[in-house]
Amino acid sequence: MKRTPESKFWFALYTKPRQEFKAALQIESVSVECYLPTFSSVKKWKDRKKKVTEPLFRGYIFIYADENERLRAVSQKSIVRTIFFNGSPSIIPEWQIENLKKILSETPDVFISNKIEIGSKVKITDGPFKDITGIVKEEQEDKWLAVSVDLIKCSVMVRLPKESVIKFLEK
Numbered sequence: 497m498k499r500t501p502e503s504k505f506w507f508a509l510y511t512k513p514r515q516e517f518k519a520a521l522q523i524e525s526v527s528v529e530c531y532l533p534t535f536s537s538v539k540k541w542k543d544r545k546k547k548v549t550e551p552l553f554r555g556y557i558f559i560y561a562d563e564n565e566r567l568r569a570v571s572q573k574s575i576v577r578t579i580f581f582n583g584s585p586s587i588i589p590e591w592q593i594e595n596l597k598k599i600l601s602e603t604p605d606v607f608i609s610n611k612i613e614i615g616s617k618v619k620i621t622d623g624p625f626k627d628i629t630g631i632v633k634e635e636q637e638d639k640w641l642a643v644s645v646d647l648i649k650c651s652v653m654v655r656l657p658k659e660s661v662i663k664f665l666e667k
Contacts, residue, residue, distance in 0.1 A: 502562050502563075503562060504560055504561060504562050504565075505560070505561070505562075505587040505588075506531075506558055506559070506560050506589070506592075506593050507558065507561060507566055507579070507585055507587065508556050508557075508558055508578070508579040508586065508588055508648050509523075509556065509557050509558070509559060509569060509570065509576075509577070509579070510556060510576045511555055511556065511557055511575055511576060512573075512574050512575075512576055513555065514554075515574040516551040516555070516556070516557055517532065518574045519532075519557050519572065519574035519575055520557060522573065522574050522575070523557065523559060523569045523572060523575075526568045526569065526572065528559055528561050528565045528566075528568055528569045529559065529561065530557055530558065530569070531558040531559070531593060531596075531597075532551060532557050532558070533551070533552035533553065533558075533596050533597075533600055534549050534551055534552060534600075535549070535552055535600065536548065536549050536550075537550060552600070552652060553648060553650050556650075557575075558588065558593060560593075566578060566585060579648060591629070595630065596652060598627075598628055599628060599652060599654055617629065
């Protein structure tokens with residue numbers, strides 16, 4: 497993949513604490529495509545319960561941008577910086593973003609792991625998660641699929657339905 501100034505790629509941006517939604521609004525206001533993966537959960541207080549929408553990865557937002565758009569996005573008040581690797585902005589593979597979108601569109605039970613689990617790389621061949629690739633972890637007799645966004649060292653864990661068939665790609 498040849499990188500030119502006008503080529504568009506997915507980048508991860510680090511946001512100020514608890515400002516992911518504000519960052520998304522600011523980035524959209526300067527006409528840059530962004531993706532803020534979210535999930536809903538029920539929060540309990542002493543006197544009530546409330547369904548809230550939270551960012552899937554605290555402190556991160558993703559943008560699909562060329563170099564000029566990336567610089568415009570980074571200049572927003574809620575953004576701290578672009579995630580870098582070896583001195584240049586890290587490009588997130590499009591398949592990882594697509595896997596996140598597909599998983600979240602199915603509204604499964606989701607929890608976050610800040611550690612990428614070591615295991616077998618798999619591709620789901622059946623069920624609602626068909627064609628998603630990730631890393632499998634065994635936990636209490638249940639199978640979990642970790643769809644990793646390697647550059648920010650986080651994984652999304654989803655419970656696989658029993659009817660799904662797992663095809664092992666490599667160990």
